[in-house]
Amino acid sequence: xxATQSPEARPRKKSExxxxxxxxIPDRVFFTAGFVIPVALLLIWWLVTSLGMVKPLFLxxxxxxxxxxxxxxREGILFEDASVSIYRIVVGWAVATVVAVPVGILMGxxxxxxxxxxxLISTARYMPVVALIPLSILWAGIGDGQKILILFLxxxxxxxxxxxxxxxxxxxxxxxxxxxxxxxxNEILRRIILPAALPGIWDTFRITIGWTxxxxxxxxLVAANSGLGRRIMDAQRYLSTDTILFGTLFIGLLGLLxxxxxxxxxxxxxxxxxxxx
Numbered sequence: 001x002x003a004t005q006s007p008e009a010r011p012r013k014k015s016e017x018x019x020x021x022x023x024x025i026p027d028r029v030f031f032t033a034g035f036v037i038p039v040a041l042l043l044i045w046w047l048v049t050s051l052g053m054v055k056p057l058f059l060x061x062x063x064x065x066x067x068x069x070x071x072x073x074r075e076g077i078l079f080e081d082a083s084v085s086i087y088r089i090v091v092g093w094a095v096a097t098v099v100a101v102p103v104g105i106l107m108g109x110x111x112x113x114x115x116x117x118x119x120l121i122s123t124a125r126y127m128p129v130v131a132l133i134p135l136s137i138l139w140a141g142i143g144d145g146q147k148i149l150i151l152f153l154x155x156x157x158x159x160x161x162x163x164x165x166x167x168x169x170x171x172x173x174x175x176x177x178x179x180x181x182x183x184x185x186n187e188i189l190r191r192i193i194l195p196a197a198l199p200g201i202w203d204t205f206r207i208t209i210g211w212t213x214x215x216x217x218x219x220x221l222v223a224a225n226s227g228l229g230r231r232i233m234d235a236q237r238y239l240s241t242d243t244i245l246f247g248t249l250f251i252g253l254l255g256l257l258x259x260x261x262x263x264x265x266x267x268x269x270x271x272x273x274x275x276x277x
Contacts, residue, residue, distance in 0.1 A: 104163025
């Protein structure tokens with residue numbers, strides 16, 4: 001190699017090539033890296049509990065938590081709770097989405113609509129959902145409708161604002177090009193804005209359904225006879241820490257699975273977009 005060779009032409013170390021800004025890395029390295037921290041935390045957890053550094057009442061060991069999960073699976077409790085909670089999540093998120101999509105699109109395209117709704121929605125999204133539980137019971141009773149309402153309130157306001165931003169981020173030159181071609185407002189919306197905004201809107205769906213999972217325990221806090229959140233709250237009364245930990249981790253796994261499915265679907269639907277990579 002010539003001594004005068006430029007720094008850019010010199011071969012980089014493998015570790016350096018993995019830490020370049022916005023640079024792709026091999027898929028196997030990417031997916032392997034995702035297991036490093038969870039495995040490390042699991043080992044620390046096992047070590048701390050096996051050495052008796054923390055009492056089982058406060059932190060049961062991994063084997064105890066796995067045993068509790070196996071018990072729930074064997075007795076059919078896990079499937080019953082999961083099916084009820086998944087139903088509430090899907091319906092609550094779907095209702096919020098059906099309302100948020102047109103509201104967000106209209107706010108992103110028409111300043112008048114944004115002026116009408118944005119101050120109210122921006123204020124409402126900061127209200128604690130837990131504080132609305134008494135009102136939700138008065139309005140919707142104690143059945144599934146009340147749980148779905150809580151999930152709706154926890155998702156809709158953020159989702160509407162995010163969809164508004166997805167639409168606003170569309171290049172204004174695309175809209176002006178449509179106007180130059182003589183497109184009407186509806187044609188510009190249907191043929192230019194929506195196709196360009198769909199990848200971002202789909203990513204918003206993925207993020208907001210994750211938020212809906214985080215509100216599950218809140219939704220099942222009061223007057224629920226079944227559900228993953230209800231199981232966790234009941235376990236708290238009896239200091240069943242292994243049940244609390246298993247329920248929390250299981251909700252996290254279901255949320256991770258949901259996120260993965262949305263990512264895979266997004267890659268299939270929008271192969272041309274860098275947002276779904």
